[in-house]
Structures are given as structure tokens and as C-alpha cells.
Amino acid sequence: DEDARKLRKANKVKVTGEDIPLPIGSFQDLIGRFQLDKKLLSNLIEAEFVEPTAIQCESIPISLQNRDLIACAPTGSGKTLAFLIPLVQSIFQSSPKQKNYGIRGLVISPTNELAVQIFQELQVLVRGKKLNVAILSKQLANKLSNDIVKASKYDIIVSTPLRLIDIVKSEKVDLSRVEQLVIDEADKLFDQGFVEQTDDILSNCSSPHLRKSMFSATIPSGVEEMAQSIMKDPIRVIVGHKEA
Numbered sequence: 001d002e003d004a005r006k007l008r009k010a011n012k013v014k015v016t017g018e019d020i021p022l023p024i025g026s027f028q029d030l031i032g033r034f035q036l037d038k039k040l041l042s043n044l045i046e047a048e049f050v051e052p053t054a055i056q057c058e059s060i061p062i063s064l065q066n067r068d069l070i071a072c073a074p075t076g077s078g079k080t081l082a083f084l085i086p087l088v089q090s091i092f093q094s095s096p097k098q099k100n101y102g103i104r105g106l107v108i109s110p111t112n113e114l115a116v117q118i119f120q121e122l123q124v125l126v127r128g129k130k131l132n133v134a135i136l137s138k139q140l141a142n143k144l145s146n147d148i149v150k151a152s153k154y155d156i157i158v159s160t161p162l163r164l165i166d167i168v169k170s171e172k173v174d175l176s177r178v179e180q181l182v183i184d185e186a187d188k189l190f191d192q193g194f195v196e197q198t199d200d201i202l203s204n205c206s207s208p209h210l211r212k213s214m215f216s217a218t219i220p221s222g223v224e225e226m227a228q229s230i231m232k233d234p235i236r237v238i239v240g241h242k243e244a
């Protein structure tokens with residue numbers, strides 16, 4: 001498609017893989033193509049997210065077509081919304097049959113500070129909707145450990161790998177119903193030696209319908225290996241690519 005080729009060239013984006021979905025040119029495009037939730041769109045506009053960035057133009061349709069994704073884009077390029085918009089939309093659409101069905105969306109972040117930032121953007125997107133979202137803070141981890149709160153009441157959780165794996169091992173969190181998994185800042189996760197914990201989390205996400213995406217500013221060889229081992233026919237998006 002000629003328009004897509006031009007948009008990618010202008011955005012300095014390289015996209016590789018099989019059956020690559022067309023990029024979006026605006027958030028409004030998501031209404032016709034993916035029945036984007038109207039409230040989600042108005043939450044975006046209210047927060048002054050008017051035009052999608054390059055990584056968002058590519059990542060959102062790929063994710064909403066349920067494809068595994070490896071996305072590489074510089075710091076400050078809008079990767080958080082690139083994964084949160086399709087995550088929230090997918091979870092809206094897969095409305096569960098029963099209350100307290102369990103966690104369906106999971107975002108893994110290497111540090112608590114970054115997890116807090118992701119959680120704040122997530123709260124903006126779900127405003128006015130009946131979705132329960134949480135960050136796995138120390139307080140929440142304590143409440144879960146002591147059965148004061150049940151993890152199954154949450155639809156989407158944001159966590160660091162260490163905190164999550166502890167609580168998963170104590171069987172206070174069940175990840176078998178996770179449909180959407182996002183690994184953010186995969187390069188930092190790798191640098192900080194969280195590969196083993198991330199693998200452990202993955203093996204607990206046992207749903208056959210699990211879709212995975214990985215976002216990073218760089219893709220060092222260790223991250224590439226981790227991606228290869230967990231993804232199925234992934235599409236790769238590289239923003240700021242020298243060949244683009």
C-alpha cells in the first residue's frame with residue numbers, strides 16, 4: 001500500500017514480518033477498523049493525546065490484530081501508549097462471563113518507578129469504565145499475601161518481575177487467564193538480570209490465547225534471544241532505523 005509506504009518513510013520506521021497490518025494515520029482510524037471504545041477515545045483526547053506518534057501508528061493495529069510484537073523506539077517516543085491503548089481496548093472487548101474472572105492484562109516493567117508511570121497513564125485511559133486496574137505496590141502485595149484482597153478482582157496489573165514472581169509463587173496470584181502480556185524496557189530488564197524471573201512469569205501465563213509484546217529502546221542480542229524463544233510469528237517495528 002502506497003500510503004503506508006510513504007507514512008513509514010516519513011516516520012523513519014521499518015516494519016518486518018508476515019501479513020503486516022496497515023498503520024493508522026489517526027486515533028480516529030481505530031474506530032472504523034477496530035471499533036475503538038468511544039470512551040477510550042474521548043479519554044485520549046481529553047488528555048491531549050491528539051495524534052499518534054510513529055511507534056503508536058504501527059504498534060496499535062498490530063496488537064489489535066492479536067499479533068506478537070517486538071517494538072524498538074527511542075526514549076520519549078510514546079511507547080507507553082503504544083502498548084496501553086491496544087491493551088485496554090482488547091480487555092474491554094473480551095468482557096468476561098463472570099465477576100472476578102481474573103487478571104487478563106499484565107504489564108511487566110523493570111523498576112517500580114517506571115511501573116508507577118505506566119499505571120498513571122493506564123488510569124487516564126480507563127477513566128469512566130468498569131475496569132479494575134492496579135499496580136503491584138508493596139501495600140497491595142501485603143494485602144494479597146494476607147488474603148485481604150483477591151487478585152482475581154483485577155482486570156489489568158502493572159508490576160516489576162520480582163514483586164510479581166514472589167506473589168505468584170505464594171499462589172496468591174493466578175496468571176492462567178492473562179490474554180495480553182507486555183514486557184516494557186526489555187533491555188533494562190535484561191541488564192538487571194531479571195531474565196529468570198521474566199521466564200518464570202511467562203511459564204505461569206499458561207493461556208493458549210496469550211498475546212505477547214516487548215518494547216525497548218534498544219534490542220541487544222540477549223533481548224533478541226529472549227524474544228525469539230517466547231514469540232510466535234512476531235512482527236518487528238523499528239523506529240529511527242538507519243535503512244528506513
Ligand code: ADP
Binds near residue numbers: 050051074076078081
Ligand atoms: P517512551 O516510553 O517511549 O520513553 P513515553 O511513553 O514515556 O515514551 O512518552 C513520552 C511522553 O510523550 C509522555 O509524556 C507521554 O505522555 C507523551 N505522549 C505519548 N504519546 C503521545 C501522543 N500521541 N501525543 C502527545 N503526547 C504523547
Ligand code: MG
Binds near residue numbers: 080
Ligand atoms: Mg517507556
